[in-house]
Amino acid sequence: MGLSWQQGPLSAHPVGRFLTPDPLPERLLYAEPLRRRLRVRFGGDWIADSEDVVLLHEPGRYPVAYFPPADIGAGVLEPEDHVTVHRDLGATEWFSVHRGGASARRAAWRLSDLPSYAGMLRDRVAFAWHPMEAFYEEDERITGHAADIYHRIDIRRTSRHLVVRDGNRVVADTVRPRALYESGFAPRWYVPRDDIDPAALEPVERQTFCPYKGLCSYYDIGGRSRAAWSYEEAWPEVHLVSNYVSFEPDKVDVWLDGKQLALEPGQSVVPHGIDRGFDVDEVLAHT
Structure with missing residues (x-):
């Protein structure tokens, strides 16, 4: 759980409420600098390494890390003829990812038609968790899904x-x-x-x-x-x-x-969905 997952304040079913006189929008998105070094591994190599990552929190998802283009390896991204529409942030362009003989289709994306209020995400690229080999903060592997800095x-x-x-x-x-x-x-x-x-x-x-x-x-x-x-x-x-x-x-x-005691609402853990969920064998292999 964090800002937007399970019963967090930006989730669909928060355990609390914002004390405001007027109703909030049905969906609230929040972006912030991660302020940690984040790296992505694919094809046996580091394909992204940045201390300038922006995290996007949106309802029903773990945080998504967006990297500046300058911190992504040359030749890693190949544009695809595939565009989708984010329900809040507009058109999304997709990329194949290549490195060391490995490749993955639709493994990265960029929000290409952002509204003015979302400018801090402009030109940045996010990598899908399932196709990537691993994500690291410094030399520590992030297991399971994107680390949520608000989870405690x-x-x-x-x-x-x-x-x-x-x-x-x-x-x-x-x-x-x-x-x-x-x-x-x-x-x-x-x-x-x-x-x-x-x-x-x-x-x-x-x-x-x-x-x-x-x-x-x-x-x-x-x-x-x-x-x-x-x-x-x-x-x-x-x-x-x-x-x-x-x-x-x-x-x-x-x-x-x-x-x-009784089981309180919201205690059931929601599956990882589109974000990475390790199976037990994979966890054991890395521990």
Whole structure:
């Protein structure tokens, strides 16, 4: 989640609202300098390397990075006879991308008929995530999708009493859970393994990937599919929940300080869509 994804302030279904006397436009776009070095790799080579990237936030998408032409390698872009229309920003010209014997059609684009108010994007080129080999900030690979500088995760230790039940069976009982607060989402509560009945968790083969937390493993509980999950080896940035387990309150009964929790609207993660979503094998190959 960030400005425009999930329940962000510029998304289609924000969790909050702007306090203005007049209604805002149905769609708000926001562009800003990234102020980080961003690089693109394709065909085994760096095809773009810039400290002058502009990010475009628009509803329902992860941020899109636009590079100045001077920071894109010579011969990388080949214009195509293909033009589409962006619903807010006008005509879009498409390019094939070439480097080192590799090529990809419709792998980059430029907004070619921008309205005057969007001048900071003029002449800039964006690269599609799926065809590119990788995007990097400095020497660190950006995994999953474009990094959203407004996405934040805070983890807090707490002594609140959390109990998880499957009918009459106590699955977990702890006074040392950890609360994970993630931008745009309601809190998620993670329980240490020592406070869980291990026999209640039935591992599921399928894993998923979160760009901010790592590979996620799932568990069935009493026949309830994927009622719990765990980042067994979470990214270092969220190590405080590594190998802890969280539970879906709409599938099992989760009680916090005597109050039963419910799944709040907007908690379901929206698929990546047209932006890059790594599969598990690809993540493992790079970790």
